Amino acid sequence: MNEQGIRKLRNKFIQSALITLTLVMFLMGTLIYIANLTITRQSIHRILNFIVENDGELEGTKTETVKNPVSSGSSETAQEQGGHSLDSDDYSVVRFLYEIFGTETIEKVRDKYETRYFAVLYDPKGNVTAVKNNLVDSVTQEEAETYGRITLEKERSFGRSGTYYYQVERRDDGSCIVVYLDSTLQVEAMNRLLYSALLLIGFGMILASVFVTVFANRAIRPEVENAELQKRFITNASHELKTPLAVIKANTEMQEILDGESEWTRSTLRQVERLTGLIQNLVMITRAQEQEDREEFADTDVSAVVQETADTFRPVAIQEGKTLTCETPDDLHMEAAASQIRQLTSLLVDNAIKYCDDKGEVKVRVYAVRKGIQLQVSNPYADGKNVDYSRFFERFYREDQSHHADSEKGGYGIGLSIAESLVEQYHGSIQASWKDGVICFTCLLKNKYKKE
Template sequence: MIKRLKIKYIVLALSALLVLLAFIVAGMNILNYNEVVREADRTLTVLPQDRGGALPPETENLELDKPLPPGMSPEIPFESRFFSVFVNENGEITATDTSRIYAVDNEIAAQYAESAMKKSGNSGFVGDFRYLRVTENGGTRITFLDCGRKLALFRNFAMFSVGISLLGYVVTAILICFFAGKFIRPVAESYEKQKRFITDAGHEIKTPLTIIGADVDLLKMDYGENEYLDDIENQVKRLSGLTGDLVHLARMEESQKSLSMIEFPVSEIVRETAAPFQTLAKLQNKELVLQIQPELSLHGNEKSISQLVSILLDNALKYSPEGSTIRLNMEKQGRKLILRVGNPCLTPITEEDLHHVFDRFWRADPSRNSETGGHGIGLSMAQAIVSAHSGKITATLQEENEFLITVVFPA
């Protein structure tokens, strides 16, 4: 349990850190990109849009169409590299001005204009050029602004931020894995104390229960049968069973790593364990159907697997109505060995109940404690056995209110 808790803590911490870093990095880069676009659009709005098909030479003063927006440097329009293309209403290029850019000639400018005309929006990117389309004089003026430097800076910043974040994530992950044991140490110590208390208390309670049971037998010998003595005897047996199960569960969790694992014929063991329950099912006017794939083997603890089958079948018989059919199925699928035990529910079970069926002392219908005679820790013991074999156990609700326990072992 402590190992699983440590793994859950590490996974939760690393997942939260990954989500946080992803939001931060994505947020920074989105804001950075939006700023590049916003600055380019602001610049395009003040650049001259219509000079009769030509812009003034670089040596001449550049006249702006609009006043500079607040916060924009007066030098930005003059530092910008841009070109413009005029397209008439027939889609033909009638004028091209590349006087304020060196790397683009008229042919390349025409290609950029054709690409921009195919796009739906009045502004956007063609390569590293931000364009703005303006309708004028019966045609369309397209102005292209070179954003290569700013986009290169944006890409470099994006790569740098992702790289730094990944490096920080790896370093933090190493630290979390290293210190995870210390973080959960108080929980681990509390859990170990709880297990020791259960074991010690079980041994301490067992002695007075034995004495009480012996005294009841003596009283029956002296005074004969008595309903009060019968009640005492029944409760002593019930409490003895509960303490025995608790001690057994605590020992099982403590000795998971020390279980003797061998390769054994699991098909035979499951069939032998289930056979007595078929007789018990008939006595309760129920039917137990076995579907066991023959000659299956499993690397595990034979005694524990037999106990697992007993727990699951005992649980199915206790909590199924009279006249119902209980099914046990075991088969191999790929590299997995799957054991299923299903039974109709005696009382309705909700999806919320499925999250608690493996909790100690949990019962779907606490009012039936005296009828079923269980203590609510059988499935907890089953979960401990499955965990000791590196398997997985789940509970699901099938059609017609059928309760199904599925156990998956690595074969």
């Protein structure tokens, strides 16, 4: 994997880590908020039940007949209050949550300065018999009756209206009571919890992005250094091998001049040519992996470059008994390096001619798409069924696994790898597909420097 591929992998790791962390934090925040909301509503519901059971009154309630739901008490008293007692057996979850979120208790409800509410009582005929609003100065008797009438029209017996929670109790004798409890403090507490959770999640994501980026950079640093050393080794080795190969070639040619050409000298020169080509390809793929210099990119007539390159291979195709056609529109331009477009076309056309079936036709097409320019090179390939084409772009991979030096089709299995490296410089993609006996290589080159 080259340096660019390593950095792409790092970016994907950072994105995956941050997305996962965000989802987990939102899930935890949501669960905490829902737990707080549920317990707060239960607490408010108990307070409303307490007020309803006392006909809208708090004063005069006997302490010994009402127990704190959070404290232990007799089961008989708990049943009288609707079964809201929390004895020692219930402490494991429910009481722990009550202690965390600090919900209201009945002891606080008895304090008229702690509880603000108003109640409207109705007789069996629906007439108002009493309005108890002495603990809410902001609500007049007429407003309380209006609230009560609107609430009776609703189907729900418990709900929320603004910062008030209400409860409707219809009794067996036909009478009814409507209680509105001012829950401003509870609503504000829930909102504060929600906003605090969102702020903490946002702040946590900023910190997490910093730490994940730092750790990711440290994790990939050895891989980046190894990739750089690999490129340096290939470059240095190629230079070191050129001299002995040149000497071997010169000595062999001199031997042919002195003693005449033989089977052994031809074999030696053929292997020298193969090694020279391999070295050139290794240097080429190393350079292709390096990030391009933006100054090399200029407005390029891609149609002309592809057409010109394809024409140079036409005699080669004819010599092998194959035909080559090129379909290019006029004046198809993009910001690119002409040498890279020429090299990419050469690699694909050369590969197509090598593996094209006898008397087959190699087709070259280039056309504009929404994201840039697409280059297609196809040829008949009858043996292409059930082949893993994704491996074609692996370095040194050859479909002919024998790797015989005198293979008819030759090659080193790195041409398509070089093509992939060239395409990646344009943030594009290259794919191989096979259908109805025809193999097709499709390259997408994104015009990344084009101004919209």
